[in-house]
Amino acid sequence: MGALDNSLDTTPGADFIDTLSQKVLENDRTALAKAITLIESTKKEHQSLADKLLEKCLGNQKESVRIGITGVPGVGKSTFIENFGNFLIKRGNKVAVLTVDPSSTENKGSILGDKVRMETLSNEKNAFIRPSPTSGSLGGVARKTRETIILMEAAGYNIILIETVGVGQNETTVRDMTDFFLLLKLPGAGDELQGIKRGVMEMADAIAINKADGHNVKSAETAKQEFSRALHLFSAKENGWVPKVMTCSALENKGLEPIWSCIEKFVEHTKENxxxxxxxxxxxxxxxxxxxxxxLLQDFYENPTLSASLSLLEEKVMKSEITPFTAAESLLRDYRKTY
Amino acid sequence: MGALDNSLDTTPGADFIDTLSQKVLENDRTALAKAITLIESTKKEHQSLADKLLEKCLGNQKESVRIGITGVPGVGKSTFIENFGNFLIKRGNKVAVLTVDPSSTENKGSILGDKVRMETLSNEKNAFIRPSPTSGSLGGVARKTRETIILMEAAGYNIILIETVGVGQNETTVRDMTDFFLLLKLPGAGDELQGIKRGVMEMADAIAINKADGHNVKSAETAKQEFSRALHLFSAKENGWVPKVMTCSALENKGLEPIWSCIEKFVEHTKENxxxxxxxxxxxxxxxxxxxxxxLLQDFYENPTLSASLSLLEEKVMKSEITPFTAAESLLRDYRKTY
Known part of the structure; x- marks a missing residue:
């Protein structure tokens, strides 16, 4: 694999992508990690290599199910994904776990965090766990996650679990790249039913009330009934699927079978129609x-002949000497002249 | 005001913007409403008129304080803004209330809603209440709100209150267009202190525990102390301001004076340094x-010579016949050729 063996700092030779894509298709873990690093790199030469790599992966993908998993912090997502992942692997699947969490940029320790929190799953040869790309904006994270899904499927992973934390637009982003959307909830519905979470509930193909163990078994049942009633208030989904509500205990490995069976039914149902x-x-x-x-934006901002006028006009806008409209129109005219 | 008197459907004459900007500067309410409609219009000819109008307003603005106000649904934002607005008007200020809430697009009744929920304030001649623009994305809403701020300041409003609901990226957006950021909280901190709300707390220049009335007075005091402690854990702000925690009861008009005095101190402090x-x-x-x-994106998407190839390539990408990378590169090449 030549120049990229230990880092991505230098530009590799022409056959690099051929070799790398071959190894990705063989599910070589080192190659996979390297391929993801390439995808997540912000250097322009790496981006063009990443595009070439993905070209080779597209069309060579394993048939897959992409599952989005969300829930508030504390709902037990890590435990759920670890045990659900192990459950799926025991049934002969290959499971990739990706995370969409733009806020994790602040906390660079998240790689270690993910490895530690999913210890048994990360030691499985049929599992691949990748934390959120640390590239800043939700848009950037989404783009890279989408590309990583292709890599994973090319490497033969047939179940892609995409985890996100339950805040604002993250769910919509994950919904836009998955087939099935699972919402984890805690027993004791109450407040959860109201307000801003409604949008997320409407997205869900299934809701699993987690931590249905010990003292919580009864309140989990109550929550299940409340959520079932609440879901009936939403209008029917276009795909004809009626969202299911279940209880589970990821910790005690209970209720995972019905969740998987629900996902299988969903896939069957939506493939049919x-x-x-x-x-x-x-x-x-x-x-x-x-x-x-x-x-399009990159083409503008990376044009070296525009950077001087951009800085100049930015300075003028900052001082309120000209308006953003005048400045932007002038920059657009300059940009057009470069072609 | 000619052609635009009753609608924006036709393109008005050349002196239209001169007349309209003049009336905006005179704080003519009908003209202001018309100007906002122009800004919020998605028609290209209206956008260029809106830019011209804003050119005339920029530089003619009243010195102002822009205050962002956030909090979860149920915290009492409407009551707070209504009574705080009336409080400010009694002290000789002119108050504009804007809202950033992209989700309100689904609920077109929000204009009526805002008028009803802030009845006494909306009848004040020194208040102007404008609900969230119904233009879809957070980016679009943000842009139009930013432009409306300029209009309001040109019309002589010296206090701009910008309300948003406490979800995800909305706060960051509002933070980016305001001088001071006020977070409203409910008595009974507990859960509020943890998890995803941390980022919002870090943005706050002040936290007001609202509904500190009746049975809640004591728990509001407790929450105030908890939040004060929590704020000490954050690193100091670059501007040297130490965020304040206060209690108030918007309903009973209690505690509004200290909040305003806190904002005045903030303005004095940050103007000094x-x-x-x-x-x-x-x-x-x-x-x-x-x-x-x-x-930049508009220039691409509204180019009539590109729309056919865009549709064609979109179709191919949808069928996985080509990758998004190949399609996008090809479209960028076509775009460049148009200049």
Whole structure:
């Protein structure tokens, strides 16, 4: 693998991508990690290599189910994913775990954190755990996660679990790259039913009340009934799927079987009525839009002949000498002249 | 005011913007409402008129304080803003109330809602209440709110209250267009202190524990102490301001005076050390970036010669016949050729 063996600092030779993609398709873990590093790199030469790599992976993907998993901090997502992942692997699946959490940029220790918190799963040869890319904005994180999904599927992973923390727009982002959306909840519904979480509930294909163990078994049942009633108030989904509410205890490995069986039924149902492939098509369209917007802006901001006037006009806008409108129009005119 | 008197459907004459800006500067309420409609319009000819209007307003603005107000649903934001607004007007200020809430697009009744929920304030001649623009994305809403602030200041409003609901990125957006950020909280801290709300707490220049009335007076005091302790754990702000924690009862008009006095001290402090104007400069820079990104993408997507190839390539990406990377590169090449 030549120049990239130990780092991505130098630009590798022409056959590098051929070799790397071959190794990714063979599920070589070192190559996979390197490929992800390439995808997450912000250097322009790496991005163009990453695009080439992904070109080779697209069309060579394993048929997969992409599952989004969300819930507030403390709901037990890590334990759930660890035990659900192990459950799936025992049934012959290969499981990739990705995370979308732009806020984790502040906490660079998240790689270690993920390894520690999913110890048994990370030691499984049929599991691959990758924490959130630390690239800043939600848009950037989303783009890189989407690309990592392709890599994972090319490497033969057939179940992709994408975890996110339950805040604001993260869920919508993860919804836009998954087939099935699972919402984890705590026993004791109450406040959870109201307010801002409604949007997330509407996205869910299933809700699992976790921590249904010990003293919580009864309150989990109550919560299940409350959520079932609440879900009935939402209008029917276009794909004809009726969201399910279940209880589970990730800690005690209880209730994982029904959740998987629910996901299997969902896949069967939506493949039958065409919504599975239709959703993926629409997601591809969004992916194109996001990538297109990204390279359009990149083409402007990385144009060396514009950087001087950008700085100058920025300075003037900061001092309120000209308006953002005048400055932007002038920059657009300059940009057009460069072609 | 000619052609725009009753609607914005037709393109008005050349002196329209002169007349409209003049009336805005005179704080003519009908003109203000019309100007906002122009700003919020998505038609390209309206956008260019809106830019011209804002050019005339920039530099003619009243010296102002822009205050962001956030808190979870149920914390009493409407009551707080209504009574705080009335309090400020009694002291000779002119108060504009804007809202940033992209989710309100789903609920077109929000205009009526805002008028009803702030009845006494909306009848004040020195108050102007404007609900969230219904333009979809957070980026679009932010841009239009930023522009509306300029209008309001040109019309002589010297206190701009910008309300947002406490979800995800909204707060960051509002933080980026205000001088002072006030977080409203409920008595009974507990859960509030942990997890995802930390980022919002770090943004706050002051926290007001609202509903400190009746049975809640004691728990509000406890919450105040807890939040004060929690704030001490954060690193000092660059502007040297130490965030304050207060209690209030918007309903009973209690504790509003200390909040205003805190804001006055903040303004004095940050004007003295230069951070007030420096923050506004950096906000102007961000504003330019946002507007620039908007017109760069608009220039691509509204180019009629590209729409056919965009549709064609979108179709191919949806069917996985080509990758988003190949499609985007090809579109960028086509775009460059148009100049």
């Amino acid at each position: 065409g919504h599975f492939s239709n959703t993926r098509k629409l997601q591809n369209k969004k992916w194109l839009r996001q990538h297109l917007n990204h390279i | 230069g951070h007030f104007s420096n923050t506004r400069k950096l906000q102007n820079k961000k504003w330019l970036r946002q507007h620039l990104n908007h017109i």
